[in-house]
Amino acid sequence: MSNRISVKNLNLQLGDSQILQNVSLDVPAGKITSLIGPSGSGKSTLLRCLNRLWEPPPGTIFLDGQDITTLDVLALRRRVGMLFQSAALFEGTVAQNVAFGPQLCGRTLSANRIGELLEMAGLEPGMAAKPAAELSGGQAQRVALARALANEPDVLLLDEPTSALDPAATRHVEETVLRLRDSLGLTVVWVSHAIEQVERTADRMALLVDGQIVERGSPAHLLSGAHPHLTEEFARGQLESAREGA
Amino acid sequence: MPESLSWLPRIAGALVLVLAAMGISRWQNVGLEREMLVAVVRAFIQLILIGYALDLIFGTEGPFWILLVVAVMITIAGYTAGKRGKNVPRGQFVATASVSVGALLTLGLLILLDVFPFEPRYIIPIAGMVVGNSMTVTGLVMARLRDDVRLQKPQIEAALALGATRRQASQLQMRRALSTGMTPIVDSTKTVGLIALPGAMTGMILAGASPLEAVQLQIIVMYMLIGAGAFAGLTATFLTTRQFFTAAHQLVLPPDAEAARR
Numbered sequence: 313m314s315n316r317i318s319v320k321n322l323n324l325q326l327g328d329s330q331i332l333q334n335v336s337l338d339v340p341a342g343k344i345t346s347l348i349g350p351s352g353s354g355k356s357t358l359l360r361c362l363n364r365l366w367e368p369p370p371g372t373i374f375l376d377g378q379d380i381t382t383l384d385v386l387a388l389r390r391r392v393g394m395l396f397q398s399a400a401l402f403e404g405t406v407a408q409n410v411a412f413g414p415q416l417c418g419r420t421l422s423a424n425r426i427g428e429l430l431e432m433a434g435l436e437p438g439m440a441a442k443p444a445a446e447l448s449g450g451q452a453q454r455v456a457l458a459r460a461l462a463n464e465p466d467v468l469l470l471d472e473p474t475s476a477l478d479p480a481a482t483r484h485v486e487e488t489v490l491r492l493r494d495s496l497g498l499t500v501v502w503v504s505h506a507i508e509q510v511e512r513t514a515d516r517m518a519l520l521v522d523g524q525i526v527e528r529g530s531p532a533h534l535l536s537g538a539h540p541h542l543t544e545e546f547a548r549g550q551l552e553s554a555r556e557g558a
Numbered sequence: 559m560p561e562s563l564s565w566l567p568r569i570a571g572a573l574v575l576v577l578a579a580m581g582i583s584r585w586q587n588v589g590l591e592r593e594m595l596v597a598v599v600r601a602f603i604q605l606i607l608i609g610y611a612l613d614l615i616f617g618t619e620g621p622f623w624i625l626l627v628v629a630v631m632i633t634i635a636g637y638t639a640g641k642r643g644k645n646v647p648r649g650q651f652v653a654t655a656s657v658s659v660g661a662l663l664t665l666g667l668l669i670l671l672d673v674f675p676f677e678p679r680y681i682i683p684i685a686g687m688v689v690g691n692s693m694t695v696t697g698l699v700m701a702r703l704r705d706d707v708r709l710q711k712p713q714i715e716a717a718l719a720l721g722a723t724r725r726q727a728s729q730l731q732m733r734r735a736l737s738t739g740m741t742p743i744v745d746s747t748k749t750v751g752l753i754a755l756p757g758a759m760t761g762m763i764l765a766g767a768s769p770l771e772a773v774q775l776q777i778i779v780m781y782m783l784i785g786a787g788a789f790a791g792l793t794a795t796f797l798t799t800r801q802f803f804t805a806a807h808q809l810v811l812p813p814d815a816e817a818a819r820r
Contacts, residue, residue, distance in 0.1 A: 363719060367806055385806045389649045394719040397571070400712035413720040456716070462722060 316341040316467060316499040319361060322372040324357065331357050332524040339467075342497040346510045346531070349520035355503045359469050359522065362501060363392040375467070390417075393460035395473040399452035403411035406430070406447070406455050407440040413463040421462060434488040450481025468492075470502040474509070475496070486554065488515050510536060562613070563809060564708035573598075589602045618677045625679050628665070628685045632658050635693035643700025645812050647801040653696050655797060660790025661685065664782055684782070687758070691743060692790035697718030699794040700737035706731040707802050707811070714809055732795050739791040747780045756780075
């Protein structure tokens with residue numbers, strides 16, 4: 313199994329605080345790798361390093377064997393797409409949102425292609441003409457997915473894209489991502505809060521605590537109960553996020 | 559009393575209005591009497607001093623005094639606009655550079671096109687208006703961009719993540735900020751003379767010029783203020799946006815905003 317992304321001894325400091333400490337991680341191609349951990353553990357920052365929304369030190373992150381800090385950053389981001397907690401759609405129609413990425417490099421998407429992309433994201437092609445502002449949370453997040461797919465990325469980074477969605481919409485997004493992994497061979501790195509979501513979707517997982525990866529492996533193995541550390545740390549994380557939400 | 563201060567009795571007359579305002583403040587328990595007194599005394603002293611200084615400078619020849627006065631105006635205006643755009647990284651630099659571009663480009667063009675001669679009597683009052691307007695536009699643009707970039711961080715980062723450059727990612731915010739900065743002067747140009755007679759024109763008429771002369775000057779003033787606003791606003795838009803991004807097209811908000819987010 314080849315690795316699409318390799319993180320090697322990544323350290324990241326912001327002011328006085330160490331955000332990431334000696335993080336090493338292999339992301340296999342065509343698989344879903346979940347990053348979990350309590351809030352503030354650095355998982356979102358790690359994710360943002362992978363497409364250089366946050367600059368990693370040179371020689372720490374490799375995409376298909378190439379140091380990403382030596383790649384053209386705009387080309388890198390077209391290869392490594394990203395979804396955020398909020399769909400963050402732009403003003404305008406669904407179609408305009410989906411066509412945004414290709415348009416940046418001078419390509420115009422046909423109506424057919426836009427319809428295809430919407431279908432890939434689990435939406436009706438007829439939705440293209442709708443104003444983005446009129447969509448439900450779940451629909452908006454799937455338009456954001458179609459928008460990311462329009463760049464034909466090799467890798468998709470998901471930063472808790474279902475955290476604001478209801479259970480039905482969450483399942484819909486999960487099923488769509490699983491389908492894309494199987495049909496397109498998409499490599500996915502998925503930051504998640506919910507351990508049930510990891511069980512449903514992940515091929516591999518890593519647990520981040522205080523900026524360090526403390527456990528990694530297959531979810532079946534790690535979530536079997538044989539790793540009290542994981543359960544304990546994650547329960548603490550769930551508690552913290554519940555407290556934050558209150 | 560020297561002839562140049564022959565208006566002092568009239569000033570004393572106008573003081574009656576200030577006394578009335580202070581009376582109202584006291585009667586209604588507004589508590590502004592002290593501040594009003596300070597403001598009135600400050601205005602008197604500042605303006606009389608400026609009057610004497612301008613009297614002296616208008617009598618000089620050569621560019622030295624003009625340039626000095628304009629430089630002082632730009633420095634103060636840059637500082638003021640920079641404070642309005644606080645939390646913009648390197649805000650003082652951005653503000654001063656924007657006001658300078660707005661003011662110097664406009665003044666340069668006015669002189670080049672022979673609209674006004676390069677003499678203290680013309681350039682200094684004109685510079686005052688141009689610098690003042692550049693300052694207002696710069697402050698508005700900086701504040702709007704700072705707020706919008708923070709508020710629309712998700713959209714900007716989503717665009718960056720799709721491969722947009724920092725300029726493409728913040729296009730909408732830049733356009734809105736420039737429009738916010740320019741709208742007041744465009745609106746007041748549209749309605750000039752219909753709602754109120756502007757200061758320069760009022761001054762000329764009170765000083766005895768014919769209304770038609772005054773109106774022509776006012777037209778030039780409005781046109782030049784639009785130009786100065788556009789130059790300063792555009793510079794502020796580009797320079798401010800630049801402060802929020804790295805060369806690798808990464809959005810960096812000032813530390814206090816980042817801390818609040820976490």
